[in-house]
Amino acid sequence: MTELTETPLLLKAARGEKVDRPPVWMMRQAGRYMKVYRDLREKYPSFRERSENADIAIEISLQPWSAFQPDGVIMFSDILTPLPGIGIDFDIVESKGPLFETPIRTQEQIDKLHELDPEKSLPFIKTILQTLSSEINNKSTLLGFVGAPWTLAAYSIEGKGSKNYSIIKGMAFNQPEMLHKFLSKIADAIAVYVRYQIDCGAQVVQLFDSWAGYLSPQDYETFALPYQQQVVRQVKETHPDTPLILYISGSAGVLEKMGQSGVDIVSVDWTVDMADARRRLGPDMKVQGNIDPGVLFGSHDLIRDRIHDTVRKAGNEGHILNLGHGVLVGTPEENVRCFFETSKGLKY
Template sequence: MTGTTQIPYLLRAARNEELERPPVWMMRQAGRYMQVYRDLREKYPSFRERSENAEIAIEISLQPWKAFQPDGVIMFSDILTPLPGIGIPFDIVESKGPMIQPPIRSQEQIDQLHPLEPDESLPFIKKILTALREEVGNQAAVLGFVGAPWTLAAYAIEGKSSKNYAIIKSMAFSEPKMLHQFLGKLAEAIATYVCYQIDCGAQIVQMFDSWAGQLCPQDYEIFALPYQLQVVKKVKETHPDTPLILYISGSAGVLERMGRSGVDFVSVDWTVDMAEARERLGKDMKVQGNIDPGVLFGSKEFIRERIIDTIRKAGSRGHILNLGHGVLPGTPEENVAFFFETAKQADKLLAFSA
């Protein structure tokens, strides 16, 4: 192969090339909606075993690759994975989600945290990413991912998922100095982790600040944005050419601020029209998204219409087609397959429907 055919299609979008169709992958494209994953879960019921045993994680990461041939293959992991490496143990309970005991509530706990040494605490990551690169070659881009400081702090301080984030917000507004110290330590660890993933084979890394949409714009600028910037700045110092994506759930109120984080792509959720997102972010910001995951429960005609609409609004440069969040449990596998098939024929469909 010669020329651009050697470059994974997703990375061509990152280079802002004009493309006939956008590259396509899905958040949570490996997971519960796939029968092969559910079968494997029966054999390995512990989530941490599935995500931290390299051989199992590699197999799960490749399940959607073998089934659908997406343009991006993301490693199967969790945003909390690096926390034990800095001194915060966690567990994931199947019906309850992440659990952190004891939660981080005191200055003493924050003082006891230590820098991340990925080779020591996360050796399985290197095996996973190396194997994925070998498996997919240049046919797809291998993605890594991390949690952002605010979101990891929210899990660590709340001790679990939350509906109102009252405990971390209480700390933010009554003991901000302590929270800022914690966020700074998390940002250092996350930046180290991103660089490690890139060194191990990740060609693009997505940062999930899933719960930053729970902040009002004023507090986003105080408690989320500076630490996103800290991560991005440190990564770009040593890996300036690796594209970074930022995703926030419920981001309509902070969309423009996301664009100030220094990332290469803003991943847009489905609460914003893609054409409006493009306008709000400006012509220089590349975008990812943003089809409502619920669309995949619709008819094939409906799915096709939404794909065409999103691609047309996003334009032919700097767009990765994705959902506005992860694939929902119970999503019909045949509809996921149809989504990928349709996305890959988008150039023909757009011409036909023009």
């Protein structure tokens, strides 16, 4: 197969180059709304097996590519994947989510953590990304992704999902020095992981700080933003030309601060009007998003109307069309198809 050398559309937009339409992909575009994924899950019930067995992860990553031809193909993985590589083990239980048998609660545990060696602890990532790169052959942009430090620390300290984050916030307010050391260690590991993904073929990398939206703006500035900046700074030192995206759910209160992280693109959730987000982030920041995933349960006319509205508000440059969160379970596949076909039919 001859390798295509033309820069794919999403990568062009992410770099700030002129494009003739907004590129489009969806967060969680591979997953439980697709029958082919549910069938595969029956065969491989363990999430970690699905995400850490290269052959399975490649197949899942390519399911939406085969079905809809999005402008971005994101590897099927999990934000927690690198944690065992620094000494924090976990399991993912179907319907319960991640569980940490020994949550991080002491300085001694933090001191025992080691640097990430992705070649050693994450060899499947190279296989996944290199194979995906070969398969899509620059007809689409290959996306990698990682969790951001606050969110990974929150999972590791809480020991599971949380509704109020009381344990990590208790540490933040009672033992801030210990938490800062932990966040810095995670930031160093994540920077190594981002660079590894890029070296393995990722053309754009998205950082998910899923739980940072539950911080007050003051605490976001103290415990989330500096460590986002630490990751971005280290990555940009070695890979200055790879665009980075930052996504936070529930980010309306910290949108401007997201723009201070050093990333190239801020992914906007659906609780903010896109025109307002553009105004708040300023003309130099590129944006991604931000259609409510619930719209995909509506009529095709509604889906088309919302796409046109969002694209009009985002303007004709520096915008990657996406949802404001991941595709919801139960979303009709024909509505996802309508979303992609409408988006790919646009012209600036």
